[in-house]
Amino acid sequence: MKFPILFVLPFLLAGCGSNSASSSAQQSVASSASFASGAASSSNTLVAYFSVTKHTKGIASYAQEHLGCDLFEIVPKQEYTSVDIDYQSDCRANREQNDPSARPEILNQISDFSSYDTIVLGYPIWWSQTPKILYTFLESYDFTGKVILPFCTSGSSPIGNSAINLAKSAPTARWLEGKRFSASDSKEEVANWLDQSLQEKNIMTLTISGKPIDVTWEQNDSVTALSRLKPLEVSMSRFGGFEQVGPLGHTLPSHDVNLTTVPGDIVLYSSNQIVVFFGSNTWAYTKLGHIVMSQEELTALLDHPNVMLNIR
Ligand SMILES: Cc1cc2nc3c(=O)[nH]c(=O)nc-3n(C[C@H](O)[C@H](O)[C@H](O)COP(=O)(O)O)c2cc1C
Structure with a gap:
């Protein structure tokens, strides 16, 4: 498997495959439970994300702060170590991405999922696609009638067809156009994108x-x-x-x-x-x-x- 040339350098600079894999699953569960007080107007929006080296987590936190809504971290049952995401080897992440049936288990659950009508969904790009655990997530809940606004972080690859492919797992949701961020993008950039994208959702008949x-x-x-x-x-x-x-x-x-x-x-x-x-x-x-x-x-x-x- 080869990474697209464009993405290799920024990916290395961004420090992926280093020792900065996620902290313990236990810590992640604690952070996923620390919901924001939340402006009443965004109480039906949830920012949900998966992140190993915390780039996506950073963007998700900006989104959650801007919307004043709840935040949920998708925590894998089996934590991804730095060896698991060492993409230059035959690592666990690569094996999962190559296996259409891979559905890594999730440790935690969203309580009161039905109370949300909008999910802002963040993930890292793995080999131009979403990590397989996103499929586990989408197949765990009924997204019928919900609005899903996807975003990703990557070394340099665009969001491409990653969300379009993922959408096949929740075809009864309304998917808005997603966006790619780099780890260094600012809170303001995230806020502008959210305001623009959710405007579309707010169209009323x-x-x-x-x-x-x-x-x-x-x-x-x-x-x-x-x-x-x-x-x-x-x-x-x-x-x-x-x-x-x-x-x-x-x-x-x-x-x-x-x-x-x-x-x-x-x-x-x-x-x-x-x-x-x-x-x-x-x-x-x-x-x-x-x-x-x-x-x-x-x-x-x-x-x-x-x-x-x-x-x-
Ligand atoms: C297995 C694996 C595959 C990756 N594939 C790509 C890719 O195809 N294109 C890209 O730009 N970045 C790729 N990356 C880099 C990540 O998308 C990027 O570092 C992302 O911001 C990590 O997010 P996180 O810190 O939230 O886990 C890959 C990283 C891993 C571990």
């Missing part, structure tokens, strides 16, 4: 009374928090002859300012109610978005005692 509605959403943390409530059904009532209003059942971050709304505006009222206007009003609201429709269409859609709003 709105229907009112079953009709799909085109919305231009604002870019603020209220909208981000709203998108995390998906799927959401809100029973709305006409109020004041100019709006439909309904309870979200949750409190969202708000940045209320005095607004004079126009028909089509969607706003957050009192942090916990969503309002859609077919007329106008002046009050303290946080703007969430605007429906792209004529006044006549809006009136036909919203000027009823009750409507049902769905966000998916």
Whole structure:
């Protein structure tokens, strides 16, 4: 087996195959249990990673700090020693990568896996692919409906088709495009990537009374928090002859300012109610978005005692 030429030098410089293999499995279990306090808005996101020489661990920690979410280290039952990852020999890692049926066992488990809807998944590149333990991980849980955002670290190889191949183990998840980091990438680079990638996840589809509605959403943390409530059904009532209003059942971050709304505006009222206007009003609201429709269409859609709003 030959490494791609491009990757050999940086790989050596990065110190892989040195004596810096992971610390004891016991220590790793302890670190995987030390969940962050976590901003409430990211409580349904988990950063999960596998790392032997701690490059991926560093990037995963940046991601976890930025998102304020939980962190889970995939700890192998049998620790990888420096001999196990000595890729220039017939080492354990190489043998596993060459064996399609290899599924190295995992020591620890994610408690309350169902509470997460988004998994940021990190791994080192081994021979241009994910280590086989990632397959064990993906086959251990039901990822149906979850969003998976993969990232890797490597000497120089790109993420390539590593995540695409891994995705075959969890085809019912929604896989976002992954990214390769080097061990020296900054927290800011990781944060920018997360913000951009998770924006895509936050795309929301709105229907009112079953009709799909085109919305231009604002870019603020209220909208981000709203998108995390998906799927959401809100029973709305006409109020004041100019709006439909309904309870979200949750409190969202708000940045209320005095607004004079126009028909089509969607706003957050009192942090916990969503309002859609077919007329106008002046009050303290946080703007969430605007429906792209004529006044006549809006009136036909919203000027009823009750409507049902769905966000998916
Ligand atoms: C068995 C093995 C195979 C590797 N294959 C590649 C490779 O194909 N391309 C590459 O750029 N780096 C390769 N590397 C280097 C690692 O991807 C890189 O050092 C990574 O950052 C290690 O992550 P970790 O510290 O989280 O374990 C390999 C390392 C090992 C141990």
